[in-house]
Amino acid sequence: MDNMNPKEIVICRCSDVTLADLFALFEQGYRTFEELKRIKRVGMGPCQANTCGKMVQWEIAKYFDIPLEEALFHNLRPFTLGIKLKHIKEGSDT
Amino acid sequence: MMTQANVVIIGGGISGASIAYHLAEAGVKDIVVLEKHYMTYGATGRCGAGVRQQWGTRMNCLLAKKSVAFFEKAQEILAYDGDIEFKQEGYLIVASDEAEAKTFAAHVALQNSLGIPARVCTKEEARAIVPHLNTDAIHSATFCPTDGHLNPFTMTDAFFKAAKRLGVHYYDHTAVTDIRRQNGQIEGVMTQHGFIKTNTVVNAAGGWAKDIGAMVGLDIPVYSRNHEILVTEPVEKMQGPMVISFSKNIYCQQTPHGAFIMGRGDKDAPKGLDMGSSWQFLEAMAKTVSDLLPPVGELRVIRQWGGLYNMSPDHQPIISASRDVPGFYIACGFSGHGFMLAPMTGLLIREMILGQTPSMPLEALSLERFEGQEIEELETSVV
Ligand SMILES: Cc1cc2nc3c(=O)[nH]c(=O)nc-3n(C[C@H](O)[C@H](O)[C@H](O)COP(=O)(O)OP(=O)(O)OC[C@H]3O[C@@H](n4cnc5c(N)ncnc54)[C@H](O)[C@@H]3O)c2cc1C
Ligand code: FES
Numbered sequence: 001m002d003n004m005n006p007k008e009i010v011i012c013r014c015s016d017v018t019l020a021d022l023f024a025l026f027e028q029g030y031r032t033f034e035e036l037k038r039i040k041r042v043g044m045g046p047c048q049a050n051t052c053g054k055m056v057q058w059e060i061a062k063y064f065d066i067p068l069e070e071a072l073f074h075n076l077r078p079f080t081l082g083i084k085l086k087h088i089k090e091g092s093d094t
Numbered sequence: 095m096m097t098q099a100n101v102v103i104i105g106g107g108i109s110g111a112s113i114a115y116h117l118a119e120a121g122v123k124d125i126v127v128l129e130k131h132y133m134t135y136g137a138t139g140r141c142g143a144g145v146r147q148q149w150g151t152r153m154n155c156l157l158a159k160k161s162v163a164f165f166e167k168a169q170e171i172l173a174y175d176g177d178i179e180f181k182q183e184g185y186l187i188v189a190s191d192e193a194e195a196k197t198f199a200a201h202v203a204l205q206n207s208l209g210i211p212a213r214v215c216t217k218e219e220a221r222a223i224v225p226h227l228n229t230d231a232i233h234s235a236t237f238c239p240t241d242g243h244l245n246p247f248t249m250t251d252a253f254f255k256a257a258k259r260l261g262v263h264y265y266d267h268t269a270v271t272d273i274r275r276q277n278g279q280i281e282g283v284m285t286q287h288g289f290i291k292t293n294t295v296v297n298a299a300g301g302w303a304k305d306i307g308a309m310v311g312l313d314i315p316v317y318s319r320n321h322e323i324l325v326t327e328p329v330e331k332m333q334g335p336m337v338i339s340f341s342k343n344i345y346c347q348q349t350p351h352g353a354f355i356m357g358r359g360d361k362d363a364p365k366g367l368d369m370g371s372s373w374q375f376l377e378a379m380a381k382t383v384s385d386l387l388p389p390v391g392e393l394r395v396i397r398q399w400g401g402l403y404n405m406s407p408d409h410q411p412i413i414s415a416s417r418d419v420p421g422f423y424i425a426c427g428f429s430g431h432g433f434m435l436a437p438m439t440g441l442l443i444r445e446m447i448l449g450q451t452p453s454m455p456l457e458a459l460s461l462e463r464f465e466g467q468e469i470e471e472l473e474t475s476v477v
Contacts, residue, residue, distance in 0.1 A: 035132050038139055038247035039176070041351070046327050046396055085326070086391035088380035 012052040014045020026063045033073055096263050098291040099126040102283045104270050104306055105298035107138035108433050109425045111253035112440030113296055118260035120444055125262045128285060130269040134250050136300040138433060140401025142345055142355055143246040144336045145434040146185040147210045148238050150201045150475040153410055153458045155208050157438045162240060164437035174252035178244050179350050183334035185241035186224055188232040190341040195234045202236050212238035224337055226389045243336060243347055246433060273309040280421040296423040296443060301367060301402030303426030310419045315464050316406050316427040317365045321357060322375040324398035328352030337387060338477060344382045345477050354390055356383055359477050369400040403430040407464050409473035413439055414461040415446045423447060424461055430476055
């Protein structure tokens with residue numbers, strides 16, 4: 001992957017963010033997953049970072065030369081992923 | 095890290111960002127902003143980011159109106175390289191019954207007297223503005239076309255980037271642990287990474303502002319409470335304005351990105367610093383939105399979270415110098431609407447610190463207004 005053009009490496013498919021986008025954010029001083037998420041919607045797509053989360057963490061660790069476990073991931077919240085509001089309503093009506 | 099500063103601002107949310115920018119823009123040097131976590135960790139990064147001028151008190155109306163005037167030009171004023179995504183397609187406030195409609199009519203009269211272009215709408219007029227609105231669930235509505243919303247992250251980023259260009263020093267992951275005083279004068283701020291000498295401190299710590307006040311012996315009469323919110327999958331544009339109801343307890347908007355964001359309050363939620371997410375919220379939200387905006391009920395939820403409202407006794411902000419602690423300034427108690435007021439927050443605090451003529455009367459925003467007072471003017475237009 002190292003010899004590919006970072007502009008062509010899509011890291012977050014849901015929010016269309018490339019490795020080059022990540023590098024640009026790192027250079028501006030954003031270095032945590034939460035900040036990347038807020039500025040570029042990285043990891044905010046319908047898959048909620050299930051696809052891209054690990055890659056983003058890995059790129060943060062590599063770029064800032066920190067251990068992977070220090071590249072903090074975002075909070076995991078109740079599993080509401082993909083449930084229609086109306087089904088939640090119906091579920092609670094029964 | 096800097097060891098000395100003219101002004102230390104505590105809090106890296108929209109208030110701290112605007113205060114830093116406004117001070118720097120007036121030529122103040124050696125400004126430091128300290129943030130315990132990262133930019134927008136607090137309410138700012140968790141909020142609905144709606145901007146409305148349809149308020150029930152004169153003070154809130156004026157603060158919001160002047161702030162909207164700033165937001166309209168913020169992209170250029172701050173020369174921002176990103177997009178603050180200001181979408182100015184109005185707020186539709188729905189009334190559930192006659193009594194609520196009457197209150198709103200009085201509010202619209204107040205708003206109009208201050209130059210805010212709000213108007214009362216019949217059900218049919220409301221449906222023309224939001225076609226998927228269930229008009230059986232409402233009595234009437236009010237609408238102001240110049241209300242809207244922003245991207246809270248990029249708006250805060252825009253303030254901070256402009257502030258940094260003007261020389262502001264911003265440190266994140268740097269918690270303030272104490273404020274030192276001698277003979278009543280502030281000497282400096284202790285952080286987890288060292289001491290910063292200063293005589294001027296601004297408390298812009300949002301839901302944590304009471305703790306910062308305690309560091310200088312002030313009991314700021316505010317409390318915090320969790321407010322929950324959720325976001326759906328993005329879809330094609332179907333809703334321009336924010337739709338909001340105080341009696342049904344909902345606000346709901348579609349962001350330019352396509353996702354719907356919606357939230358509601360829970361009066362019974364305990365006071366405190368919890369920012370958790372609950373099934374109770376999800377269920378109540380699903381019911382309310384499916385009733386009021388049925389097609390929105392077809393959307394899938396992708397995330398929910400919570401954030402702190404910092405409530406003041408009259409639901410209007412505290413933007414104030416401290417009478418008892420010289421050099422200590424406070425911007426908190428925004429009661430769920432501090433995002434939209436941030437431009438004025440920054441301007442007013444700057445005017446106080448520099449001794450400039452205030453852009454508006456400050457008594458109704460002062461910390462001291464609550465001393466032994468009955469609440470004079472309570473803002474009731476809050477979710
Ligand atoms: C769910 C929800 C929806 C909302 N919707 C809207 C809306 O539509 N429109 C609107 O105008 N407002 C809305 N609000 C309110 C709005 O979010 C807040 O009023 C506003 O963001 C307050 O900004 P702030 O900068 O004052 O505080 P915050 O954004 O809370 O920032 C305070 C910062 O101080 C930091 N801090 C705390 N303690 C310390 C310490 N000891 N040392 C250093 N830093 C510290 C925190 O980490 C935090 O980042 C909403 C709020 C919530 C929770
Ligand atoms: S791939 Fe990043 S959020 Fe889905």
